[in-house]
Amino acid sequence: MKINAGEIRVGMLLEFKNDLWQVLKTQHVKPGKGGAFAQVEMKSLNKNTKLNERFRSSETVEKASLEETTFNYLYSDEDNYFFMDPKTFEQIELKKENVGDKGKLLTENLQVSVSFYNEKPLSVELPNQVQCKIETTDAALKGQTVSSSYKPAILDNGLNIQVPPFIEAGDEVVIDTRNLEYIKKI
Structure with a gap:
């Protein structure tokens, strides 16, 4: 889905330069001379690299379309957290580095929302x-x-x-x- 550069917000996932990027910081700048632009700091989800990019406000960028599914937390090992779909009993795993500090709040059978991109699990959203x-x-x-x-x-x-x-x-x-x-x- 195409969005205007002015609509970019922190936490969004963007498809840019044949990669998937998570927006870390965004700043909208209106200089005295020239057109307005958005200064965006992004992190690649695949390569784990950062990128600072400047988008003109007239430019459009591709927002990644994510599919969210409800899962129950099962357990963890040294590298991964394991989740189960309560309807199909299918199990998935997510790397601990992708979940971050939120993983410490996971308890057995906690219902979470897992975001998928092209059928690959990306992130976990805990209850509030x-x-x-x-x-x-x-x-x-x-x-x-x-x-x-x-x-x-x-x-x-x-x-x-x-x-x-x-x-x-x-x-x-x-x-x-x-x-x-x-x-x-x-």
Whole structure:
């Protein structure tokens, strides 16, 4: 699907120079002289290289069409995460480097959305909220101001987050998977 260069957003997948690119940064520039353009930093999903490209606002680029399917998380090994389609029981695997830090939030039978490009799995989208257990956290300090009232905590999966002072080790909390922030205590 063709889109205008002005419509390029962070996270989009573009087909460009016979490769698939994920947009990391984008900046729209309107210089005093000449036409407006979009300065885009992209990362190749196949070659793992980066590219800075300048597109005029009148140019069009090809947005990759992705197919999303619901899968359940099964397990992981040293290099991959394994998922199963709940309808067909077909299993797929995704490399840990493609999933990133989100992989630490995966729990058994968690329902996720896997994006496919030409029948090849590319990325995993987790639900917006997941439950986690606090492994360790610092003691709350008396007399702290409200503005700095968050303290560091380590989850049972090894991720570091900031939590309010009333959260203790062993508490169950809900985490936002998009920005890894505390939402509420259960």
